[in-house]
Amino acid sequence: MKRIKKFGVYQTAKVSGIIYFLIAAVFMIPFGIISSMFGGGNFPGFPFGGGFFFIFMPFLYGIMGFIMAAIGCLIYNLIANWTGGIELEVETIDENLS
Numbered sequence: 253m254k255r256i257k258k259f260g261v262y263q264t265a266k267v268s269g270i271i272y273f274l275i276a277a278v279f280m281i282p283f284g285i286i287s288s289m290f291g292g293g294n295f296p297g298f299p300f301g302g303g304f305f306f307i308f309m310p311f312l313y314g315i316m317g318f319i320m321a322a323i324g325c326l327i328y329n330l331i332a333n334w335t336g337g338i339e340l341e342v343e344t345i346d347e348n349l350s
Contacts, residue, residue: 253341255340256338258337260325261322262320267321268321270314278311287306306345
């Protein structure tokens with residue numbers, strides 16, 4: 253049995269922020285291109301219209317993913333001090349058998 257006692261806050265938040273950015277980019281950039289082709293990309297309040305909106309959103313998702321993961325790690329680390337953390341059972345796989 254293994255136990256997760258603590259998460260590295262910055263490293264975990266950094267990886268999470270990048271994952272959120274990439275997921276948002278995969279969906280938002282093609283959606284923005286398709287939307288602009290059909291004239292549906294008008295977002296008032298954003299400079300340069302809807303194109304800027306669809307480019308900006310992955311960055312916003314990445315920043316928010318970083319912040320929320322950091323908060324989550326800090327809360328987990330605090331609770332893990334009280335409760336001992338999450339327990340995992342791990343298995344070693346011999347790669348020579350496959």
